Amino acid sequence: MTAQHELRFDLAPGGKLGGCFAVPGDKSISHRAVMLGAIADGESRISGFLEGADSLATLKALRQLGVEIEGPDQGCLQVQGVGLHGLRPSRTPLDMGNSGTSMRLLTGLLSGQYFASELIGDASLTRRPMRRVTDPLIQMGARIATSPEGTAPLHIQPAVGLTGIRYAMPVASAQVKSSLLLAGLYASGETSVIEPAPTRDHTERMLGALGCAVDQDGACIRVRGGQRLTGTAIAVPGDISSAAFFLVGASIAANSELTLTGVGVNPTRTGVIDILKAMGADITLVDARDQGGEPVADLRVRSAELKGIRIPSDLVPLAIDEFPAIFVAAACAQGETLLRGAEELRVKESDRIQTMADGLRVLGIEAEALPDGLRIQGGALQGGSVDSHGDHRVAMAFAMAALRASAPIEVRDCANVNTSFPGFASLAASAGLGIVERYG
Structure with a gap:
C-alpha cells in the first residue's frame, strides 16, 4: 500500500473509557x-x-x-x-x-x-x-x-x-x-x-x-492416529487478545469503568490479566461460566494506578500476543517494567520488541530493546507519529496510549487491524477513545 493510500489512526489526547459491550470472537x-x-x-x-x-x-x-x-x-x-x-x-x-x-x-x-x-x-x-x-x-x-x-x-x-x-x-x-x-x-x-x-x-x-x-x-x-472426529456445535467466546486493549485503556485512563462481556478466560490465555493485576490493575471476573468446553466470563475493569514490575517468566507464553498492550500499560506505570524470555516477539507480524521500543521512544518514553524482551521506564506520554509496521496489535496498542498522551498521536500503517479486530476504531470510539480513521 502506498503512503497516499495508507490507513492511519488519528487520536486525540486524553479521555476515558466506559460502557458494556462484547469484543469480536477469539x-x-x-x-x-x-x-x-x-x-x-x-x-x-x-x-x-x-x-x-x-x-x-x-x-x-x-x-x-x-x-x-x-x-x-x-x-x-x-x-x-x-x-x-x-x-x-x-x-x-x-x-x-x-x-x-x-x-x-x-x-x-x-x-x-x-x-x-x-x-x-x-x-x-x-x-x-x-x-x-x-x-x-x-x-x-x-x-x-x-x-x-x-x-x-x-x-x-x-x-x-x-x-x-x-x-x-x-x-x-x-x-x-x-x-x-x-x-x-x-x-x-x-x-x-x-x-x-x-x-x-x-x-x-x-x-x-x-x-x-x-x-x-x-x-x-x-x-x-486414525481417530475420527464428529461434527458438533461450537460457540466461539470473545477474544481475550482483543479485550486486552480495552483492559489496558480503561486501566490507564482516569475515571474509566467498562465491562467486556463473554470473554474467553482459558487459563492458558489469561497471562495478560495476571500481569496487569500484578501491576495494580482493577480487573474483576464476573459470571464465570463454561461455553462449549471453554471457560468464559465478563471482565469488569476500572482505572487504577499501575506500578512497574518484572514480568514473571511463567506468564510470558500465556500472554505472548498481548505484550504490545502490556507495554503501553508499562509506559503509564510508576517505575520500571522488565520483560525477558520473550524472543518469540521478534518473529511476529513485526519485530514487536523493536517496533514497540521505537514507538514508545517517539512518544517520550524511555524504552530499551533487549534481545529477548524490553525494559520500560514509566513516564509522561507525549504526542507524535508512530509507525506500526503493519502490525495489527501494535497499531491498537498505540491507539490506547492516546488516553494518557499530552498531544495527538498518529499511528501509521493500520490496515491489518482488520485481520483480528474488524470494527476496532468504531467500537473504541463508542467507548470514548478519540479515534478517527484516515487514508493519507
Whole structure:
C-alpha cells in the first residue's frame, strides 16, 4: 500500500473509557473450529466466528480444499465436514494472507494428505520462520519444501505415510504443538508433543469436543492416529487478545469503568490479566461460566494506578500476543517494567520488541530493546507519529496510549487491524477513545 493510500489512526489526547459491550470472537478458536469442523464427519455449527481477514483466509482455503461452508452470517457458520480423508486438492495456491496461524496449522493438516498443496502469504508472512513447524513434520515423514531461508512459500508433496514421533519443542508454541497434533491424526502410532512451558490448549479442548481422545501427562500431550472426529456445535467466546486493549485503556485512563462481556478466560490465555493485576490493575471476573468446553466470563475493569514490575517468566507464553498492550500499560506505570524470555516477539507480524521500543521512544518514553524482551521506564506520554509496521496489535496498542498522551498521536500503517479486530476504531470510539480513521 502506498503512503497516499495508507490507513492511519488519528487520536486525540486524553479521555476515558466506559460502557458494556462484547469484543469480536477469539481468533485462535475461530481458526481451529473451521479446520476441525472441515475434517469431522457431519455438520458443525459455529457461532461467534471472527470475521477478520486471518480467520477468513482459513475459511477460503478450506473451501478451496472442497469443504462446503455456509456463511459467515453475523458470526454463524455451517461447515459440512468431509471426514478425515475427504479433502480434495486445490487448483490454485492457498493464500494465507497475513495469518501465521493459518499457515502453520494447515501445514500440519495437509502434510498427511494424498495430494500436493502450496501455501503462500503476504510480504510479512513470507518473512516469518516456518522451519519450527516443517522440521518436526519432516521427522514424521512429511515432504515439505520451504524457501532457502526456511520461510513460505511452502510446497507440500503427497504423503507416503506419516509416523508418530515424540517431539520436545525447543520453544513454547501453541502453533507448533497444534500443527503436530493435526498431523498426528494422519500418522501411524502415537504423536507426543512435550512443551517447555504451557501454551494455549484450544486444539486439545476442541479435539476432545469432537470426540478425539487427547491424553496429557504433565507437559506431554499425546494423540493417536486414525481417530475420527464428529461434527458438533461450537460457540466461539470473545477474544481475550482483543479485550486486552480495552483492559489496558480503561486501566490507564482516569475515571474509566467498562465491562467486556463473554470473554474467553482459558487459563492458558489469561497471562495478560495476571500481569496487569500484578501491576495494580482493577480487573474483576464476573459470571464465570463454561461455553462449549471453554471457560468464559465478563471482565469488569476500572482505572487504577499501575506500578512497574518484572514480568514473571511463567506468564510470558500465556500472554505472548498481548505484550504490545502490556507495554503501553508499562509506559503509564510508576517505575520500571522488565520483560525477558520473550524472543518469540521478534518473529511476529513485526519485530514487536523493536517496533514497540521505537514507538514508545517517539512518544517520550524511555524504552530499551533487549534481545529477548524490553525494559520500560514509566513516564509522561507525549504526542507524535508512530509507525506500526503493519502490525495489527501494535497499531491498537498505540491507539490506547492516546488516553494518557499530552498531544495527538498518529499511528501509521493500520490496515491489518482488520485481520483480528474488524470494527476496532468504531467500537473504541463508542467507548470514548478519540479515534478517527484516515487514508493519507
